[in-house]
Amino acid sequence: MEIILSLAIGLMTTCGVWLILRPRTYQVIIGLSLLSYAVNLFIFGVGGVKSNMPPILEDGVVSTTLSDPVPQALVLTAIVIGFATTALFLVVLLAARGLTGNDHVDGRNE
Numbered sequence: 001m002e003i004i005l006s007l008a009i010g011l012m013t014t015c016g017v018w019l020i021l022r023p024r025t026y027q028v029i030i031g032l033s034l035l036s037y038a039v040n041l042f043i044f045g046v047g048g049v050k051s052n053m054p055p056i057l058e059d060g061v062v063s064t065t066l067s068d069p070v071p072q073a074l075v076l077t078a079i080v081i082g083f084a085t086t087a088l089f090l091v092v093l094l095a096a097r098g099l100t101g102n103d104h105v106d107g108r109n110e
Contacts, residue, residue: 005045012038025096025103029089036082040075047071 012034019031047070097103
């Protein structure tokens, strides 16, 4: 399971960096979103990849094999903040495209 998670993080990071280097604003926004998802998966993976394990308690007794709830809470918060940031970027993209007439990062029409 860890190797699949590592490959997913690496693939999302690679695609995100490639999209950030593109000349169009929309592609840059999608690249930033992919990078944030890769970071969220990394933080989630730091908490330990355990399947069919309780978060903290098992029938009122503390289990020895825990899933750490702190990374899960951090990822949930990061997802909400990332969604709000992406919405803000899209509004700025639409405003900039309306004012300049193009959506290139550097402002050129090519």
